Every structure is written in structure tokens, then in C-alpha cells.
Amino acid sequence: MTTPLIHTEGRVLAAIDRSTYTESVARHAGWAAARLGAPLELLHVLDRHPEVAPAADYSGNLELGEQERLLGELAQLDERRSALAQEQGRLLLQEAKGFAADMGAAGADTRQRHGGLVDTLTEQEPGVRLFVLGKRGSHADFARGHLGGNLERVVRAVHRPLLVASRAFRPIRRVLVAFDGSATTRKGIEMIAASPLFRGLEVRILMAGKDGETPRSQLHWAKDVLAVAGFEAAASLRDGQPDSAIADAVREEGIDLLVMGAYGHSRIRQLIVGSTTTTMLRTCPIPVLLLR
8 A cells, every 4th residue: 555645634733832932833833734724733741850950868867757747848849830830831822722723723722741742742643744843942042043952853753744933933925845856855745746735835946956967857857746736836956055055045035934855865964864953944044844
């Protein structure tokens, strides 16, 4: 049996936290869910943070009754912190639900779970059509220019398409597809042709590298696939390294959404997998959709 290009029965799953990206993630997820006609779930993961400063053991200096009292107070404090975190998460989800509804995705489901973000998302993956995350998490303002550690791990762990939201949502009209002729990016072109997410949007295809018969032929193939699906896609070949060529095209052509293959077999692979995990995700000011 042939594996379907897109999972038409899946839901859009957006992971939110208390970062400055929360509104943008909710709006990007609402936009995507509305265009896909897919259900939307907003997820807040309550991660237990073990980073507590080490303390000396003074239990030998306490009487038995004092130890029990202190342990009881600590347990009550943990309970209050947990209850407060859950209430904050509930309010956060309600606010995000409103942002998603503004984008046409009314009636989003909301859920809180305890655990690690990456493990939670991989557990949910079978029922997911599209993941949506922010570039950075709750410490975004303290890590400008860097990706969140959770995002890097999610990029490597999940196998469904992943939409990485920019800091703020803006209307998406013009899409740039980074194409290198590899099997991964060819599959990406076929996914774009089959998905309602891109209907009515202006799609442009970009290859980076030297001009020649082979890249021209590959671009021609990509344009033909999209043309059969009803897209009038423009295609261009830019000399230079992929990161600089893509960045220049995004800036010069007013691109609103960048689409890339998460794993390729050419130099574009270095942008997604490697020591820095994605130059484009780190530096691109617009949302990036990673396709498998």
C-alpha cells in the first residue's frame, strides 16, 4: 500500500507556553487549521523542573518532630506551586483559544499534560497532521538569536510537518519553497500540490547553486507538478550558498512563509541538521514550515 503524502484525518497540534511566542503560535495554528479544515488542539505541557540549587543536609541537627513538620510544609508548598501552574496554564490556554478563533479556528480543544515536551509530542504524533511551535520557549527574551533547546529536539524527533511560528503573526500570501532536487524536496513539492493549506497562495520555488541543465530540469519538474495541481508557481535559480540565497529571496520578494525539507541530501541539509541545527530557523524572520 502506498503511504499517503498528507494525513488528512489528523489534527493540528500547537504547543504553547508562557513565552512571547504564545499569541503567534496560536494564530499560526488557527490559520493552518482553518485552511486545512482540521480540528485544532492547543497543548500546554507542565514540565517539572528539577533545577533546584543543591542544599546541605541539616537533618541531623533537627529533632524528629521538626523534620516531619518541615517535610510537611515542603509538600504543601509543592502542591500549591503545582495548583498555581495548572491555573496559569488553564488561563493561558483560554487566551490562546481566543487567538485561534480570531483566525477562523473556533472550538479548539485545550489540554494540559505533565511531562517533557518532546516525549509528549512524539506520543501524540500518530493523530497529528501538523505540529505548530514557537522558535523559542518561555526564556525567549533571554536567548535572542538562538533556538530553544526543545525546538531542536522536536525537529529531530517528529516525522509530521512542523510549522515554526515567527515572533508575530502576519497575513500569509506569498510562499517560498526551498528546493534542491533531492527526493525529500521533491516529496515536499508533491505535498504542497496535494494540500489545501497552500490553495490561493502565491507559491515561488527557489534553487540555490550554479546554473546548468540539471537544476533547470529539476525546476521544470517542480513547476509542472504544481501546475497540474492548479498552481502558477514562479521558479528561480540563484547563485550562491543556500542560506544566503534563501535569505535574500525572503527579503527581496516579500515572502510570508518559507517551506523547506527537514532533511535533504545536499548543502541545504547543513541548514537543518548539524552542529547549529538550522541557520534558517534561527535567522529567518518569517515562519518556517518543515516537511518530511
